Amino acid sequence: MDLLIVGSVAVDSIETPFGRADNVLGGSATYASIAASYFASPGIVGVVGDDFARKHINLLKKRGVDLEGLQIEPGGKTFHWSGYYEGDMNQAHSRSTCLNVFESFHPRLPERYRRAPFVLLGNIHPALQLEVLEQMKSPRLILCDTMNLWIETEPKLLEEVFRRVDIVCINDSEAGQFCGTSSIPQAADRLLRLGLRRVIIKRGSHGVSIFGRHSFFSLPAVPLPEVKDPTGAGDSFAGGFIGRMARSRTINENAFRRGLAAGTVMASFCVEDFSCRKTADLTNQEINDRAAALKKSVRLPLIGLI
Amino acid sequence: MDLLIVGSVAVDSIETPFGRADNVLGGSATYASIAASYFASPGIVGVVGDDFARKHINLLKKRGVDLEGLQIEPGGKTFHWSGYYEGDMNQAHSRSTCLNVFESFHPRLPERYRRAPFVLLGNIHPALQLEVLEQMKSPRLILCDTMNLWIETEPKLLEEVFRRVDIVCINDSEAGQFCGTSSIPQAADRLLRLGLRRVIIKRGSHGVSIFGRHSFFSLPAVPLPEVKDPTGAGDSFAGGFIGRMARSRTINENAFRRGLAAGTVMASFCVEDFSCRKTADLTNQEINDRAAALKKSVRLPLIGLI
Numbered sequence: 001m002d003l004l005i006v007g008s009v010a011v012d013s014i015e016t017p018f019g020r021a022d023n024v025l026g027g028s029a030t031y032a033s034i035a036a037s038y039f040a041s042p043g044i045v046g047v048v049g050d051d052f053a054r055k056h057i058n059l060l061k062k063r064g065v066d067l068e069g070l071q072i073e074p075g076g077k078t079f080h081w082s083g084y085y086e087g088d089m090n091q092a093h094s095r096s097t098c099l100n101v102f103e104s105f106h107p108r109l110p111e112r113y114r115r116a117p118f119v120l121l122g123n124i125h126p127a128l129q130l131e132v133l134e135q136m137k138s139p140r141l142i143l144c145d146t147m148n149l150w151i152e153t154e155p156k157l158l159e160e161v162f163r164r165v166d167i168v169c170i171n172d173s174e175a176g177q178f179c180g181t182s183s184i185p186q187a188a189d190r191l192l193r194l195g196l197r198r199v200i201i202k203r204g205s206h207g208v209s210i211f212g213r214h215s216f217f218s219l220p221a222v223p224l225p226e227v228k229d230p231t232g233a234g235d236s237f238a239g240g241f242i243g244r245m246a247r248s249r250t251i252n253e254n255a256f257r258r259g260l261a262a263g264t265v266m267a268s269f270c271v272e273d274f275s276c277r278k279t280a281d282l283t284n285q286e287i288n289d290r291a292a293a294l295k296k297s298v299r300l301p302l303i304g305l306i
Numbered sequence: 307m308d309l310l311i312v313g314s315v316a317v318d319s320i321e322t323p324f325g326r327a328d329n330v331l332g333g334s335a336t337y338a339s340i341a342a343s344y345f346a347s348p349g350i351v352g353v354v355g356d357d358f359a360r361k362h363i364n365l366l367k368k369r370g371v372d373l374e375g376l377q378i379e380p381g382g383k384t385f386h387w388s389g390y391y392e393g394d395m396n397q398a399h400s401r402s403t404c405l406n407v408f409e410s411f412h413p414r415l416p417e418r419y420r421r422a423p424f425v426l427l428g429n430i431h432p433a434l435q436l437e438v439l440e441q442m443k444s445p446r447l448i449l450c451d452t453m454n455l456w457i458e459t460e461p462k463l464l465e466e467v468f469r470r471v472d473i474v475c476i477n478d479s480e481a482g483q484f485c486g487t488s489s490i491p492q493a494a495d496r497l498l499r500l501g502l503r504r505v506i507i508k509r510g511s512h513g514v515s516i517f518g519r520h521s522f523f524s525l526p527a528v529p530l531p532e533v534k535d536p537t538g539a540g541d542s543f544a545g546g547f548i549g550r551m552a553r554s555r556t557i558n559e560n561a562f563r564r565g566l567a568a569g570t571v572m573a574s575f576c577v578e579d580f581s582c583r584k585t586a587d588l589t590n591q592e593i594n595d596r597a598a599a600l601k602k603s604v605r606l607p608l609i610g611l612i
Contacts, residue, residue, distance in 0.1 A: 039611070088488030182394030184511065185529040205490060206512035209526060216603045218526030220515060223491040244611065254607045262611050291611045297522045298604045301560045305345070305550065305568050305597045 001043040001066045003246045004113050004139075005033045005239065006132050007122020008079055008102060009046040009070065011056075013095075014274060015084040018228040024275035025056045026081060028122035028145065031235035034276050035266035036120070036243030037063040038287055043113055045069035045132070047105045049076035059280055068110045076101035089230050090204060109135040118246040120238055121165065123147050126157040133164055141251055143167045145238045151178045162194045169200040169238050185211070198256055200241070202234060210260055217257050222268035222294060229274045233267045236279055240266030265290045307349040307372045309552045310419050310445075311339045311545065312438045313428020314385055314408060315352040315376065317362075319401075320580060321390035324534040330581035331362045332387060334428035334451065337541035340585050341572035342426070342549030343369040344593055349419055351375035351438070353411045355382035365586055374416045382407035395536050396510065415441040424552040426544055427471065429453050432463040439470055447557055449473045451544045457484045468500045475506040475544050491517070504562055506547070508540060516566055523563050528574035528600060535580045539573045542585055546572030571596045 007029030013022045033042040043066030050072055060067060079102040082095040107128055117140040121129040129144060136142075142165040150158050151174055158178070162168055168191055172184055179187040184201055188211035191199045199211045205227075207220040244262035248255035265287055269278045313335030319328045339348040349372030356378055366373060385408035388401040413434055423446040427435040435450060442448075448471040456464050457480055464484070468474050474497055478490055485493040490507055494517035497505045505517045511533075513526040550568035554561035571593055575584045 088482075176394075183531070183533070185531050188529075189531065203512050206509050207524065207526070209529070211529070216529050217605075218513065218603055219606070220513070220522075220524030223494075223515075223517070223522050225489070225491050225495065227489070257606055258608055258611070261606055261608055265611065287611055291608060295606050295608045297524055298606055299523075300525070300563055300567055300601050300604055302564055302567055302597060302601045305564070305571065305593055 001041050001112065001116060003036055003040040003042040003118040003120065003242060004045065004109070004116035004136075005029050005036065005042050005120045005122060006045045006107050006129070007032060007120075007124055007235070009044070009048050009052070010079040010081055011052070012231060012275065013080070013082040014229055014231055016089060016229050017086065018226070019274070021229070021274035025059065026231065026275060027079065028124070028235040030060070031232035031270065031276060031279070032120055032122055032239030033060065033065045034063050034279050035236040035239030035270070036246070037065055038266075038282065038284065039240070039243035039262060040118070040246035042066065042239070042243065043069055043116070045107045045109055045113065047071040047073060047101050049073050049078040049101045052078045059276070063280060069108075069113055071108065073101040085230060089227060092231065107132050107135070117141070118242055119143070120242045121145065121161070122235060122238065126150050126154050126161045129161045130157070133161070141166050141242070141245055143169060143238060143242045145169045145234065146174070148174050148177065159194065162191065162196060166197045167200060168196055169202065169241070171202050171204070171234075175199075175201055184209070200260070202237065208237070208260060208264060210256055212253070215253055217253070217260065219260050219264050219294065220297060222264065222290060224268060224272065227271045230271050232276065233270050236270035237263035237267040240264075261291055261294055264294060307347050307418065307422060309342055309346045309348040309424040309426065309548060310351065310415070310422035310442075311335050311342065311348050311426045311428060312351045312413050312435070313338060313426075313430055313541070315350070315354050315358075316385040316387055316408075317358070318537060318581065319386070319388040320535055320537055322395060322535050323392065324532070325580070327535070327580035331365065332537065332581060333385065334430070334541040336366070337538035337576065337582060337585070338426055338428055338545030339366065339371045340369050340582050341542040341545030341576070342552070343371055344572075344588065344590065345546070345549035345568060346424070346552035348372065348545070348549065349375055349422070351413045351415055351419065353377040353379060353407050354384040355379050355407045358384045365582070369586060375414075375419055377414065379407040391536060395533060398537065413438050413441070423447070424548055425449070426548045427451065427467070428541060428544065432456050432460050432467045435467045436463070439467075447472050447548070447551055449475060449544060449548045451475045451540065452480070454480050454483060465500065468497065468502060472503045473506060474502055475508065475547070477508050477510070477540075481505075481507055490515070506566070508543065514543065514566060514570060516562055518559070521559055523559075523566065525566050525570050525600065526603060528570065528596060530574060530578065533577045536577050538582065539576050542576035543569035543573040546570070567597055567600055570600060
């Protein structure tokens with residue numbers, strides 16, 4: 001276990017223009033840990049009810065995800081999200097959000113989790129993200145994911161989290177919202193001033209950028225003819241990124257760039273099918289092939305313009 | 307003269323959150339030819355009234371733009387556009403559009419223009435774009451730019467133009483509109499099926515992609531802390547792209563990629579000030595420096611993910 005992932009573990013019912021999937025495996029920690037499992041040995045901290053299907057547990061175990069930190073509440077019901085997407089599927093519409101056991105969740109880290117060198121604070125309430133940080137013993141790199149809900153309801157608390165992590169991963173519109181500017185470079189700059197080492201700006205189907213105080217790197221999304229279900233794309237990105245980081249000997253700009261590529265590749269697989277169907281069942285060859293295609297798609301043979 | 311550029315030559319009055327500029331040089335052919343002038347020898351075909359200020363003529367001449375094809379209508383008034391941008395400046399709002407001499411414009415190509423190997427059909431009515439094509443003698447590469455107005459009002463005519471050119475340059479939303487899909491890869495595919503060699507999709511501040519039947523390349527926009535005036539960014543991109551192509555010995559994927567970089571660099575300079583103030587007054591060093599920074603921002607040091 002070299003990578004701690006905290007987030008939701010859920011059961012989703014999803015409808016998109018391409019079909020529907022009911023009671024499938026979902027949640028930020030689920031998507032992230034499955035994506036990370038190709039690069040590192042993730043362990044998750046989260047909670048489910050005892051209604052959580054055995055096949056879901058088995059799928060995570062098969063991917064080598066350490067489940068010691070997954071609390072199973074006797075008599076409790078697992079977090080269930082039901083929602084749908086329309087048109088270009090840029091926005092998720094919730095039909096119902098039953099937090100169930102997640103409502104009173106507090107992350108309790110098993111002793112050996114506390115020394116994990118890499119940490120992903122998945123998209124959960126910033127108060128819970130802080131609780132995780134309190135329990136950690138000098139991790140090497142902490143990535144924090146978040147969403148518009150916490151920016152709107154808990155901006156102060158979220159800022160406190162941002163001040164205590166290394167990298168923040170955030171949507172372009174959310175970054176603008178948090179920083180009060182419509183300029184992405186300006187938003188990235190303001191976030192970096194909180195003491196962050198890097199800021200990752202997700203641009204949806206336009207790709208992703210990583211900003212440092214003196215660095216900038218950008219990747220396009222993998223161009224897919226068909227996106228079936230965007231659920232979990234951001235979590236798969238975060239998982240792929242931090243998983244690839246955990247594999248790097250040195251934490252430097254090159255490692256960040258490889259991480260961005262790994263995240264981009266895992267997010268692209270994620271949206272090709274519902275739930276974790278695609279990401280849970282990949283070969284190393286498939287991942288490397290797509291990474292190679294991605295590298296090819298940004299190769300700039302530039303030697304002087306004039 | 308190795309590059310023919312057809313489009314509007316105009317006088318603009320522009321207001322943005324960063325200030326205003328009245329009666330400044332504008333128009334698609336103007337922006338494009340100035341951007342192209344650092345890489346090639348462009349000549350423009352367009353029309354102005356005899357009210358067109360001498361200083362505008364001098365600026366174009368100073369940039370080496372061939373003006374034999376610029377018709378000056380005695381007693382006529384130059385095309386004048388007045389507009390403003392708000393907030394994130396993603397959309398131009400027109401206050402007034404006085405076509406003036408441009409209303410009855412028909413492109414007449416001087417004899418030596420007809421053999422230009424490279425052609426940019428700037429953003430004008432597709433019927434006029436077709437008139438230009440009728441007068442050309444076997445050009446090597448034709449790039450066609452357009453806008454939502456023509457997609458809405460002249461889709462059939464526009465499709466005819468697309469069938470007769472090599473590359474189309476179009477916004478992401480316009481591509482979706484023209485092809486009836488919200489998926490950019492799908493839109494690019496449908497456009498390529500018209501017989502195009504490449505399709506360039508402009509993604510605004512998210513960058514630009516070029517799709518071929520078996521190729522895909524993408525570049526981010528240069529991250530700028532301040533965008534003063536987005537007017538002419540698309541035209542500067544198109545001019546930089548086709549200008550750089552005119553400089554290439556061979557028309558292949560590498561040349562297209564260098565073209566995309568040149569266009570990206572010129573568009574980034576364009577938006578840093580009102581009108582052509584910045585693009586008209588650059589050094590080769592400034593352009594090469596920004597191109598080098600752009601190249602650095604996409605360098606992916608990937609050697610195997612797993």
